[in-house]
Amino acid sequence: MDLRHVVDQVLINDTKVLVEREREIMSKVLHYLREVDRRKLYADIGYSSMFAYCTDELRYSPDQAGRRISACRMLATLPEIEEKLDRGELNLTVLGLAKSYFKENNLTLAQQRELLDEITNKPKREVGR
Template sequence: MNITALSNSELLSGIHALVGQGRVILARLLAYLAEVEERRLDLQSACSSLFDFCVRRLGLSEDEACRRVMAARLARRFPLALRLLESSSPHAFPGQPPPR
């Protein structure tokens, strides 16, 4: 892919699309992590915790693993958080425009 050949509008359009795709992927990752913990697959994978699973099996940094585990647990408790993350800003409320 040669992004230097893109026009300014193509570049800006593409970056906005990537951010949107990133939100969807992050929401799915958090849902998967929550389900791995629910099924205790982290323990079956010879890891002491979901955090350990993220670091040892998924190759996340300790900081990233900590944030992902906390977010996955929050998403398990409040499923609306995943829908908000996928659709727009995590600061938005359903039916309301995102903050300016």
């Protein structure tokens, strides 16, 4: 794709629109992955785990697969993360860090929600501390 001829302002505007669409698509992908996981459909087509399905069938890298699986499972108990992902207030990396922290510290659902509110709009370097 050659974008050298695209006017600067159009390029800036179109990039923003594409990123918004990308977030919408990510949210939809997470819902689909959640349902595949819930039904264990990966086993029906010969995969031993959701991770194997995501890496082998969907061709995600191990890190990409792990982040998506973690996020899709979080959607089940914390549906409010969908809006935050859609708006770019949270990303998959930050959610992965949060989920690890939740598990290590055995946080209640209320504590998880409180922590998610605290890390909303925070970059990874601040969340990882």
